[in-house]
Structure formats: structure tokens, C-alpha cells
Amino acid sequence: MEVVIRKSEVCGCASPPPSKSYTHRAFIISSLSRKSKLENCLISDDTLATLSACRKIGAEFVRRKEITFWGVDEIHASGYFYMANSGTTLRLFLGLLALSKSGKYSLLDGDESLRKRPNFQLVSALKSLGAEFRGYSDFKPPIWVKGLVKGGRVELEAPSSQFLSSLLISLPLAKGDSEVRVYNLKSRPYVNITIDVLSMSGIKLSIENNSFYIKGGQRYNLRRFRVPADFTSASYLIAAGLLAGKVIIKDVFESEQGDRKIIEICKEMGGSIRWNKEKGEIYVEMSELEGVEIDASDIPDLVPTIAILGAVAKGKTKIENAEHLRIKEIDRLKGIYTNLKSLGVEVKQLEDGLVIYGGKKEFKGTVNSFGDHRMALAFSLLGLLGEVRIINAEVVSVSFPNYFDVLKSLGALIFQE
Structure with a gap:
């Protein structure tokens, strides 16, 4: 698809x-x-x-x-x-x-x-x-x-x-x-x-x-459990708001997920973002972003989101300690590098990360998910600033099955071909 x-x-x-x-x-x-x-x-x-x-x-x-x-x-x-x-x-x-x-x-x-x-x-x-x-x-x-x-x-x-x-x-x-x-x-x-x-x-x-x-010799006894919202998936909705409008992300409460660090990172980039932990709501508005340096050792799944924000942000975004991304569904660092280059972004690939020279205002071109859901999820957001075609977009079903419907409900113009 x-x-x-x-x-x-x-x-x-x-x-x-x-x-x-x-x-x-x-x-x-x-x-x-x-x-x-x-x-x-x-x-x-x-x-x-x-x-x-x-x-x-x-x-x-x-x-x-x-x-x-x-x-x-x-x-x-x-x-x-x-x-x-x-x-x-x-x-x-x-x-x-x-x-x-x-x-x-x-x-x-x-x-x-x-x-x-x-x-x-x-x-x-x-x-x-x-x-x-x-x-x-x-x-x-x-x-x-x-x-x-x-x-x-x-x-x-x-x-x-x-x-x-x-x-x-x-x-x-x-x-x-x-x-x-x-x-x-x-x-x-x-x-x-x-x-x-x-x-x-x-x-x-x-x-x-x-x-x-x-x-040893223990027994499990999980009686009742409610699964919290996924912070990695929330990062795409946060990025949508920062790039192209005003979004409230609901049902996002505290948990042990390290990817809640996306809020801190977006603030560091100059983003207008606020998390009301009691209500479980994150408020995001379109912002002028600036590049940052990120240690990704504990937040590998956020790297695609940070990379596409870095493509827009003024200055340089450096992502380090992400070598473990090379053994994910794909070599994710290589995938991000390839897709950024295809959209005209200046980017350098490191052994353990990426250096992205941002400031780009418009994105037009075709990117490939390479069968990796996080490639499709993240790079679709750059289409909000131009026109981006995602090849093999159906892989979003791995983690965010109704993703494109959610973006459409926020006003995004999305067409399936």
C-alpha cells in the first residue's frame, strides 16, 4: 500500500x-x-x-x-x-x-x-x-x-x-x-x-x-492490569502538532516508559508542549524548533521522530549512542539516512548515530518504510509540510493500526493509492 x-x-x-x-x-x-x-x-x-x-x-x-x-x-x-x-x-x-x-x-x-x-x-x-x-x-x-x-x-x-x-x-x-x-x-x-x-x-x-x-520457584499472579498508552506512538502525534498545528493528546499518564522523554526533548528544541499528568493530557502547538544533541542509548524508538523534527529545526541535530538501531527490524539508522536524503535533507551517518542539518521548510518526495513501521509513522509527518509518498505504508499496523485514520481526524490530507 x-x-x-x-x-x-x-x-x-x-x-x-x-x-x-x-x-x-x-x-x-x-x-x-x-x-x-x-x-x-x-x-x-x-x-x-x-x-x-x-x-x-x-x-x-x-x-x-x-x-x-x-x-x-x-x-x-x-x-x-x-x-x-x-x-x-x-x-x-x-x-x-x-x-x-x-x-x-x-x-x-x-x-x-x-x-x-x-x-x-x-x-x-x-x-x-x-x-x-x-x-x-x-x-x-x-x-x-x-x-x-x-x-x-x-x-x-x-x-x-x-x-x-x-x-x-x-x-x-x-x-x-x-x-x-x-x-x-x-x-x-x-x-x-x-x-x-x-x-x-x-x-x-x-x-x-x-x-x-x-x-527460583516463584509463581505468577497477575490478576488485573490496564495497559497504559504508548509514548512512542504519542511522539508522532506530538510531532504532528509541533510541525503543523495544535493537538491535544489524551489518555497519556505516567508509566515506566522511557519514551516519555520526548516531552523533555521537544521542550529543549523550543517546542510549545505541556503535560498535565493528572488529566493525562499533552498540549502541543506549532513551534519554531532548534537542533539538539541527543543520547539515544535508552530511547532508540524515539530516534525516527527526533530525526524528522531535526530536519525542520534550525541548526544541527546530533543523535548519538544509537548503534543498537542497526539490529532492529532494519538497519534503522541507514533507513532514516536514506529517507532524509531522498527528501533533500543534508544528513551525515555516524557509526552510532546521525547528524542532521535542519531548517528545511518544505518536503516533497517518496520515502520507503523498508518494512519498518517506525519509518512509515515518522516520515509521514513531513508530508504535512509538502507532499510525501510512503511506500509499504501498511506496516503501521505493527504498532499503530489506525494511525492514518487518527491523522485524518486531525485534518491531515491523506490519500491511499
């Missing part, structure tokens, strides 16, 4: 979808709890992959206005697990299926994009804890895993926070206690999201410096 976004002014109220990160974790932990009720879950391509995998390990659920789960006490699953394009589903289930008592291998696979994503560090940690694996280079999918993780002490190199989250979710169910010592952890706020849901489920762990101590 191709979508064209033409110059337009936006005005009105909109709500972002529920958090993808919280939804993944809530689905999995509900599958390990006796009975859970979940409200405001994100139903998207990625989270449907997680729901499918939850059913395969034996969980039952009923989807109505809320989702009711009946979980399993132990994992005895084996067989074929298709993770589609969801790296989170893949990594979290590598840990869970390493607990399976079936005595048989489970095969985890995904689409062409997922087959490019390495998992060597996570697999090495799970092997040292007792699991068995078979696979190919850097343990990119397909991956075969067989239990049984028993607990113990392990060191983990964590270029992806999903590796640590996988261990934190699985190890409470191991027979013995565990200590995970972590090095070079990226995207720490996503680990905080995991810990937040674990604590609501009655799981005990302690943290000292870079070491995580997890008691």
Missing part, C-alpha cells in the same frame, strides 16, 4: 494506542498466572504474534472488551512457533521455552526481517543455565530450543534490553535461584517496564548495581 500525505494543518484531540511493550509482557505473564483480566491491550501485528505463542504454550483466553486469561502452571510445549516480525515475542519466548519440560525441541522462526536479528548473547546465557539450542550464525532464526533452565549465575552482554527481559521473566520459574550480571545494557527503560509488570504479578527480585538476583 502507498499513502500520500499532503500539506495540511492539524487541529483537535487524539489518543495514542496502548503500549506495545506493556501489552507483550502482560500477555505473557497472564499466560503464566492462574487467571488475569487485561484492559486496554494493543491488538496489532506484533502483539497478535505474542497471543498466538501464548496459546501454543497452553494458555487460554477470551477477547471481549477486556481479555481474560487462564494461564499454565508449567510449560510443556514443543513444536513450531512462528513469531512473524516481532523481535520481542522471539526473545521473550526463547527464555520461556527454555523452561519447557517436554523433553523435545521447540522451533522458533519468523519472517525475512526477523531472520536477520541475532540472539547469540541470550542463547549463550540460557545455555549456561541448562537449556539446549541448535541454530545458525549468531543464532538468527530459525532457532531450536529445549529445556531445562535450572537457575544459576550468568553473565549477559545486553545490546538488546529484550535479552535481559527474557531472563527476568523466565528465571522466577526455574527451580533454583539465579544471578544475572549485565554488561553494556541498552534501552534500560524497557527493562523497567518488565520489572513493573513482574512486581504487579508478585515476583520478587533485587538489583545491586549491574546484578539482578531472582529467587
Whole structure:
């Protein structure tokens, strides 16, 4: 699907979808709890992959206005697990299926994009804890895993926070206690999201410096949980207001999401933005923006949003410590660089980031999502200042299924071709 976004002014109220990160974790932990009720879950391509995998390990659920789960006490699953394009589903289930008592291998696979994503560090940690694996280079999918993780002490190199989250979710169910010592952890706020849901489920762990101590033999008990709004998705609505009008983003309350830092970043850029935390409302108005320097180590998913704002902002925007973006759905740094260049923006690619020379007032051209939802979501916004065609725009369904309808409701001129 191709979508064209033409110059337009936006005005009105909109709500972002529920958090993808919280939804993944809530689905999995509900599958390990006796009975859970979940409200405001994100139903998207990625989270449907997680729901499918939850059913395969034996969980039952009923989807109505809320989702009711009946979980399993132990994992005895084996067989074929298709993770589609969801790296989170893949990594979290590598840990869970390493607990399976079936005595048989489970095969985890995904689409062409997922087959490019390495998992060597996570697999090495799970092997040292007792699991068995078979696979190919850097343990990119397909991956075969067989239990049984028993607990113990392990060191983990964590270029992806999903590796640590996988261990934190699985190890409470191991027979013995565990200590995970972590090095070079990226995207720490996503680990905080995991810990937040674990604590609501009655799981005990302690943290000292870079070491995580997890008691074995625990049981999950997530009874009721409401998924908060997704701050990464909110960043696109915020950017729409800053670039082309006046927007109120509703239903955005405090949570452990690191991407709430978008508000601080936009203020630093000179944006007119205010967050009423009690009401859960963010007020944004069109603003003259200035370039900034950003450390993206903990906010990788905000980089596309910051990049398109940097293309408009006066002066230079520098994004650093984002090398982990090269192993996302695509090499996201390269994708951003390519799309900015195609729209006439002066940009330099660094090993760990980008330097964007902004000040551009109008954008006309064609960009490619490269199959990455965040490319389509972010670059569509530059069409509000000209005319931008998005190739493979349908990928927004991964995290923000009704995105183009929401933009239309704010007054954006959007045409599907």
C-alpha cells in the first residue's frame, strides 16, 4: 500500500494506542498466572504474534472488551512457533521455552526481517543455565530450543534490553535461584517496564548495581492490569502538532516508559508542549524548533521522530549512542539516512548515530518504510509540510493500526493509492 500525505494543518484531540511493550509482557505473564483480566491491550501485528505463542504454550483466553486469561502452571510445549516480525515475542519466548519440560525441541522462526536479528548473547546465557539450542550464525532464526533452565549465575552482554527481559521473566520459574550480571545494557527503560509488570504479578527480585538476583520457584499472579498508552506512538502525534498545528493528546499518564522523554526533548528544541499528568493530557502547538544533541542509548524508538523534527529545526541535530538501531527490524539508522536524503535533507551517518542539518521548510518526495513501521509513522509527518509518498505504508499496523485514520481526524490530507 502507498499513502500520500499532503500539506495540511492539524487541529483537535487524539489518543495514542496502548503500549506495545506493556501489552507483550502482560500477555505473557497472564499466560503464566492462574487467571488475569487485561484492559486496554494493543491488538496489532506484533502483539497478535505474542497471543498466538501464548496459546501454543497452553494458555487460554477470551477477547471481549477486556481479555481474560487462564494461564499454565508449567510449560510443556514443543513444536513450531512462528513469531512473524516481532523481535520481542522471539526473545521473550526463547527464555520461556527454555523452561519447557517436554523433553523435545521447540522451533522458533519468523519472517525475512526477523531472520536477520541475532540472539547469540541470550542463547549463550540460557545455555549456561541448562537449556539446549541448535541454530545458525549468531543464532538468527530459525532457532531450536529445549529445556531445562535450572537457575544459576550468568553473565549477559545486553545490546538488546529484550535479552535481559527474557531472563527476568523466565528465571522466577526455574527451580533454583539465579544471578544475572549485565554488561553494556541498552534501552534500560524497557527493562523497567518488565520489572513493573513482574512486581504487579508478585515476583520478587533485587538489583545491586549491574546484578539482578531472582529467587527460583516463584509463581505468577497477575490478576488485573490496564495497559497504559504508548509514548512512542504519542511522539508522532506530538510531532504532528509541533510541525503543523495544535493537538491535544489524551489518555497519556505516567508509566515506566522511557519514551516519555520526548516531552523533555521537544521542550529543549523550543517546542510549545505541556503535560498535565493528572488529566493525562499533552498540549502541543506549532513551534519554531532548534537542533539538539541527543543520547539515544535508552530511547532508540524515539530516534525516527527526533530525526524528522531535526530536519525542520534550525541548526544541527546530533543523535548519538544509537548503534543498537542497526539490529532492529532494519538497519534503522541507514533507513532514516536514506529517507532524509531522498527528501533533500543534508544528513551525515555516524557509526552510532546521525547528524542532521535542519531548517528545511518544505518536503516533497517518496520515502520507503523498508518494512519498518517506525519509518512509515515518522516520515509521514513531513508530508504535512509538502507532499510525501510512503511506500509499504501498511506496516503501521505493527504498532499503530489506525494511525492514518487518527491523522485524518486531525485534518491531515491523506490519500491511499
